[in-house]
Amino acid sequence: MGVLVPNKDDLLRQYRTMMVIRRFEEEAARHYAKGNIGGFLHLYIGQEAIAVAAAEVLEDRDYIFQTYRDHGIALARGMSVNAAMAELFGKDTGCSRGLGGSMHFFDVQRGFLGGWAIVGGHLALAAGTAFKSKYAGEDRVTICFFGDGSTNIGGFHEAMSLAGLWKLPVVFVCENNQYAMGTPLERTSPLKDLSIKAKGYGMVGDRLEGHDVEVVQEHIAEAVARARSGEGPTFIEIQTYRFRGHSMSDPAKYRSRTELEQRKQQDPVVLVRERLIGLGVDEHALDDIDIEIDEEIDAAVRFADESPPAREDVMMNTVLAPEGGS
Amino acid sequence: MRELRYREALREAMLEEMERDDRVFLMGEEVGHYQGAYKVSEGLLDKFGERRVIDTPIAEAGFAGVGIGAAMVGLRPIIEFMTWNFSFVAFDQIISNAAKVHQMSAGEIDVPIVFRGPNGAAKQVGSQHSHSAAPFYTHIPGLYVVQPSTPRDAKGLLKSAIRSNNPVVFLEGETLYGVQGEVPDEGVEELIPIGESRLARPGADCTIVTWGRPYYTVLAAAERLAAEGIECEVIDPRTLRPLDTTLMVQSVKKTNRCVVVHEHWPYGGPGAEIVDRLQREAFDYLDAPLERVTGLDVPMPYALNLEDKVLPTEDRVIDAVKRVSYSK
Known part of the structure; x- marks a missing residue:
């Protein structure tokens, strides 16, 4: 792996995207508390470097799967904050027209094939889109994100088995945020190092800390290149931490304030900001970016609020796809 | 009209649709080299090769999910369950993924997939191998459930199922594979519409x-x-x-x-x-x-x-x- 050479423009772009995700979710949390957003809301705050790194590495034609903690990757991939916020508000202008909600963002045009809310259930789908790439001879890599909690369920095992067996062009990224909902890793797994599971499926394993967007990019890029060149899948364990509870209903009493404060010392957004200042970027310029983002998010809330509600006819007409043409 | 066995009618439907459309493939346990646990896919591997007739490990949730993922991006998989009894370990894939993603994505993603295999009691195969699976799947909006009784219906409906843009649960009779019946002559294409009694x-x-x-x-x-x-x-x-x-x-x-x-x-x-x-x-x-x-x-x-x-x-x-x- 090469020596990191920070590029100021790249880093500025990445800082901006990470801040968009951060502010979007902070605002979403406020509107959840106000009752403007219903259901479950799982925040990505603290994990932003991973989604942004992946989006930097992937080509437009590549496919992405994520769990229900899906706002970060959707926004990093280029979904508009308007479409994202409107979906949370259950509006027709949302990315899934109000039929998906927080856990089921979709942006098919950008290759974002969904937020999925059954733990372990989407890994085989990712193997399936990778299977299609191979079947059709297409140069498209699939990247599939899931949590440490997914690594104990059968869906993980079967998807990894088939992807390894058939050398599919897929990268499995375990965002190990240390807790399967409220249960810490040491109580759910006999392993400290989850990446060794890769070996059991005949694939390459990798393991890294996830707070530095540049480091994450390097590792994901290596795995994506491996998939693209036909050398098969990779399983990457990225150690990360969510600063909020599992969902909005979780006060996260299972972890100490000290642990949280310690982890916040490695805030991926702060890290990039400090690195940019170190590279000579004026702090005021960064503040200006922050203000611009605040305005974007405020506008997204207004857009969501003023948008028409989700439509009954769309609900009824999307149970089944129209027939014909095959 | 000529007479064909139910299993031969099913095989012809797959063969014709695979010849017609390269996006169609067959995946499941023992469908290839073993020639099918019930010999429905006999000869298909020789005809189409390992790219399109794909043997899997015993991992129903895995290969059902692979089929759904492949269908989401444009292929038209036929997923064979050795029996529908084994579909229950892939239940979540069918219910939570295949049947739901079209609506969850606001109609952006289609899932043109057929899940097929023998259904119902055979003879003395006991408690876990004798399920009649229709009630589990007919409950679910987002699925079609087809259960043909005759060779002619088996062929015509399977062809329609393969051409459908939606997930189809296709329940074959485990004891019907040997049943003979009239099927339109070779070269006479019959598509029996899904949803007609x-x-x-x-x-x-x-x-x-x-x-x-x-x-x-x-x-x-x-x-x-x-x-x-x-x-x-x-x-x-x-x-x-x-x-x-x-x-x-x-x-x-x-x-x-x-x-x-x-x-x-x-x-x-x-x-x-x-x-x-x-x-x-x-x-x-x-x-x-x-x-x-x-x-x-x-x-x-x-x-x-x-x-x-x-x-x-x-x-x-x-x-x-x-x-x-x-x-x-």
């Missing part, structure tokens, strides 16, 4: 709705009843979701009585759904309560004498028809 036997006295293995039990019972002067009209829904009640309602308006005969358990399911629809859509025409002859409400036993009790029999069908006809 069929008149299997005309009659003026009592309507019987049935599908799958009991279809043949009912036809035999109808002959015995005819000898006693009771002419039954037999309707085969062929597709259980969506359910086409047109012919059933027409028939009941004529016969004023109806017996529904199915292999699955009596609690809920398509049998109960048909009875519910008929009592609403033909209430004023009924001269007797709607009756059902079903698999008994017990797990399937091993012993043959007990299994014969559990499955619908000609005698039970005849008794039910006589009850609704108020005839001794």
